[in-house]
Each structure stands twice: as structure tokens, then as C-alpha cells.
Amino acid sequence: MNHHLHHTLKAVSAQCFGKNQSLPSLCYTDTDLLTLEIDRVFRRGWLCLGRVDEIPEVGDYFTYQLLNEPLLVVRSDPDSVSVYANVCRHRAMPVAQGAGNAKRFVCPYHAWTYDLNGALKSAPLMKKKADLKHCGLPVIRSEQWGGFIFATFSNNVAPLQESLQGLEEVTANYQMASMHHIANFSEVWECNWKSLAENFMDGYHLSVVHPQSLRPLTPTNLCDSLSQGDAYTSYIANYAKAAPAREHFAPTLTEVETRQSRLFCVYPAMVASLSPDTLVYLSLQPVGVSQVQVKWGICVWEDNLSEEHKQQRIEKWQQINHEDHEVLQGLQKGLRSSFYQGGALAPESLEGCVSHFHDYLIRMLD
Template identity: 40%
Template sequence: MLLERFDNVDALRKELEIIKSTDSAEARTMPSAFYTLSSFHELEKEEIFRKEWVCLGHVGEIPNTGDYFTSELIGEQIIVSRDKENQVHVLSNVCRHRGNLVAQGKGNKRSFVCEYHAWTYDIDGTLKTAPLMKKVKNFDYKKCSLPRLNSEIWNNFIFVNLDGNADPLSPQLKKLDKILHNYHHELRNLLFTEESVWNTNWKNLTENFMEGYHLFATHPKTLQPMTPTQLCKKVPGEDAWTAYRSYYDPSYPPRGPFHEDMTEDEQKNSVLFNVFPSFVIAVAANYTLYLCLRPVGVDKVAIRWGIAGLKEDPNDPEVVAYIDLCKAFNIEDKEKLETLQIAQNTRYYKPGYLAPYDLEGTIWDFLNYMGRKLGSDVDII
């Protein structure tokens, strides 16, 4: 028998409104169309990714003057750069002349040159030269800089807000800062970065990272022996974030070295959290693993992920071993999430109950966040 269909935006928005008024004891999943409906994905692009804070990467990717990397977010081309004054800029990567790209990939430059007509910009986006444009009567160099996008750095992570109207991010994360304080992530060096694309909806990966229920089944040899499902503990979140602690198996070797500020309890767990909508991160006693997620389609997500730690040498055998571990469990997650995306095209799935609070309460927080942004009771212009 075919079940109730949620094959339109209005139906999904109504379901999100209902979720907000549902008691957490009745926490349940969303219909599969939440992850597969193209028109709902278009709504997310405009109402979530254009209006919210989205993480683009780590400051360690651009440590020196002239360093830059490029990115893309819902079709907007972006440059992240560090200028001569050591300031980080998030710029539109579109020439002010005819709209071509001015930079590609990553590297170090003294200036950005559009290869179409050779307009040249300083690393901070200021227009330096525009061949033959002095002959244009009203042309003004000062009015032709690359647009600077609303950006903020929190805990060494670079965030952008495309529409420029979001409330400052850092004040929304003060309680999370207190939880993370003794781990001292800010002292950790960037040791590894990589980019990839998975064939799954961005929400599938966000939810997967943020729940410990799947560890015993999906990661029986990589993560379950170290951070077993049974020892996960939910952390009360707020409107801008959700989190849980993944405690280490007592028989597993200590995960030092530990910062002197860390309590005995903090030495025994990692804090995994989601800064809504799409930044997920695990701060362990010795390393930080993070994933910056950007949708590139209803069934594809771009991932810029990396690892930071107190060690300085990325070739240190311990660092290499941790990177290899992360790659191994990422492969396991990718396999499950790509088959999940295929299965979600069904018309026979009926939303079910979420696992207990400590195991999937973070997903309930995430769904409530989506409800606050996209529920049918929310005015969307």
C-alpha cells in the first residue's frame, strides 16, 4: 500500500511545523521527500544557505599573506584570502567587468587577475588595474572592488553569511565555547585537508555525523571499539547548535597528550557538535576533525574536511595514523549514506521513531532548527 505522499514543499513545511510542537518523547524522522525533493532543496538554498552562517574552511589553510582558496556556495563563487595586514577576507570571485572568475583553486598570489580582460585586483579585493578603462568617462576604480561578503571567524573557522543580514555568530555560541574551552582547539595546528563530493543529501551527512546510534553497526572495527554507541551522552543544545559527548571505552588506551586544563572527565570523551545548518565537528582530547558541508544538488554534498592537533608535523606517524583512521570511517559512512539516498526515493517509507535521547536527540534538535526556519508557520518572502 502506498503511504501518504509528501511530494510538495507545502506538505514538508507543514510536517516541520508539526515537529516543533511535538514532545521529544515522540521524536520521529522526516518523510523521505525531505531529502529528495528538488523544489524543497531550492527553498533550502534561499532560506537556509543564503541567510545563515556557513563554514567555508579553517584559517590554517591561509596562514601567510597572499594565501587564498576558492569555494562555491549555492552557485556563488567565493575567494577566501589573507591580506598584507593579516586580515582574512571572503570575497565574491566574480570580476566587476564582465563577470568571469578572477581566481581558481588555491595558492599564494600578490594579486588576482581576471584572465578574460586582465582586470587586476589586490588580495583584499581592491581593483588595481583595468586596461584602457581610463577612456571611459565615469569609470571609478574605487567603486569596482570585488564585493566583500559578511564573514566571521570563530575558533579558527571561517564562516560566511551571503545575504549579510544574519545576527553575529559568536554570541550565539558562548555556551558551546564554555564546553569546548578546556580542549583548547584554538591552539591546534591544521594538519590535513581534503575535498570530496558524496552522492547524498547534505542533511543525511549532517544527521549521520551527529548521532552515535550508528557506530556499532556502521563502524564495528573503526569507531565502536574506541567510542561505543552505548557510551554516548547528549549535551543540551541551543537554537544555533546541538552536541553530544562520545565517551571512550575504558579499556581503550588514553587519547593524550592532554592539555593541562582538561578535567578527568573531559579526557575521557570527544565533543561532537553541529553549528547549524551544516558545520559538523568532533573535538577529541588530542585532535579535531571537522567537515564543512555545502549542497551541490538535492542528492550531492561537497565536503571540505580537515584535521587539527597539537602536533606540528603532518608526517608524524601518529598524525598519519589518525588521518588514516578518519579516512577509513569516512569511507564507511559514505557507503551507507549513498545507499540511503537511493532508498529515500521510495513512496513506501513511513517516518519512524528516533532512537533514545542520548543517541539521536541531536537529530531532533536539527529537525527543530529546520522547523524554525522553514515550518509552514514561518513567513517566507
């Protein structure tokens, strides 16, 4: 780390760690800091790739670009999902493109062929067959939690499920793993990745930024803190009295839970809104200091939701995301100002998660 950045981080830590303060603007604009975040936060954390039920049948797969790593996510047998480096062992061509179903993966360059377990099965015209024995696709460490597929490039980070025990307790009754994936989208938002994570975990903005889409349902003044740990933070968005009752949800939900959404962040870069009937998640990765790649998806509780109702839920969240994106684009402009130095955050029930997220980042970057 260069001397200047080291000095800056010390100052940020002194100003913000445990102090319920927003971060200074350079945290959202400095390219050296972004390089450090990729190295220490992204490459050392658990990152969400998508949902298990995007690939329900054996051979179903999707490819995913995570930082500089092309990945291949495959239902390798009925009970397991495997994540491989999507890089041919011959001369590095990605062996799979897009998504689909395959019995084997044939490299489009010279036709080396891999099975669903990533083992090399054939390599045309190669003479030294024995050399090919250990030429499987590299396996990436992965885990499932709540029906999500996570991967990490680190061998040292603690197992995910273990790290999320506290979050598991406060989300278990909603039965996320039983919800059905109906759609996902890939977008680039024009803001720093941290601003998007913070925005999603901030109950303080709900009534102001979402006057039509959220204020009548989950107004700011009803937000409350929930649970936090080393690997996550979360808050509750209580429903307004006039908000219509949800009709379809897990039988395990308590009466109180049927009138709450629980919003959480699995550090560093997955945020989600879990309501009785709908689960929306966003998985983030930085493209640059002012751009973030977003994979976001929607899952629903109902088994056979009509196309019309699916579309309604998707459109509702497109609207919410649009409202947030507009604000975040403005924010990124403000963060480039040389006059902004960071300010106080709202109380724990409203912006506590933002403060927890900052403390996590400062720990990781230290």
C-alpha cells in the same frame, strides 16, 4: 512557495516538530524542498569555508565554490582573513583559481588587478579612471570561530560568535583555534545533505556501523547529550575504559575531557568531531537531492606530528567516512521508497541532536 510544498511542510511540522521523530522521506527526495532549503537555510545561515591556518601568511588564499557563489578567501593582513566574491567587476571572470600566495589578483580575462583588500588597482587601457574607484571585489560577511572561517550571504542572521556562546563553553578547553590543519579533502557523497549531517550527529550508529574503527573507542552506550542552542547542537562520545589514553592535548583540559570527544553541528551544515588530539570537520552543501559536496579536514594538537602519524590519523578518518558513506548510500535508496513514512528516534543521549537539527530546519523553513 508552491501550494503543495506549503501543505507538505505544515504536515512535516505537525508530525515532527518537538516530537523526536525522523523526517518523512520526501524531505530527502523533493527537489522543490531542496530549492527552498538553499534559499532559507543555506543562504540565511553561517557556512564553514575552512580553517584559518590553511592561509597562515599574508597573501595566502584559497578559492571556494559555495552554492552558486565563487568565493576568494585571503589572508589580507597578518591578523585578518577576508572573503570576497571571486568575480571580476569588469565582466564577471573569477579573478583567482585554486589556492596559493599572491601579492595581487590579476583577472585572467582583461587583466584588471585587485589588491589583497579587494580594491581595484589597475585596469589596462580603460579611459575613465574615475569610474573604477568603486570597483572593488564585493566583500562577503565573514567571521572566525574556533579557528574556522565562516561566511554568510545574509545581513540579518545574528553574529556567529554570539550565537555559539553555549557551544564555546563546552569546547573552549580543547582550544580548537590552536590546533594545526594537516589535510583537507573535497568529495561528493551520494546522499542527501541532511542525512550526512544527521549521521554525524547520531551516537546511536557508532557501534553498529563502525565495529572496528570506533566501537572499541567510543561505543554507542557511552554517548551522552551535551548542549544545544538556536545555532548549534552537540553530544559527547565518552571513551571506553580500554581505550588508550590520548597523549597530546591542551593543558586546559580536565581529566574527564581527556577521555571524551565532543561532536557538534553548527547549523546548518558544518559538523565536527573534537577529541583531545584531533579535530575533524565536514562542511556540506547540496549538489542535488541525493548528492552532497563535502569539504572535510583534519587538525591535530601536536605541533610537529611526523608524516607517518599524520597519515595514520588521516587514514583512520578516511575509513570512518567510508563506512558512513556506504550506509548513507543505502539510506538514500530506502528514502526513495514510497512506503517509508518516518519513525521514532532513539532517546536524547543517542539521537537527541538529530531531533534538534530537525526542529531547527522546520523553524527555518516555516
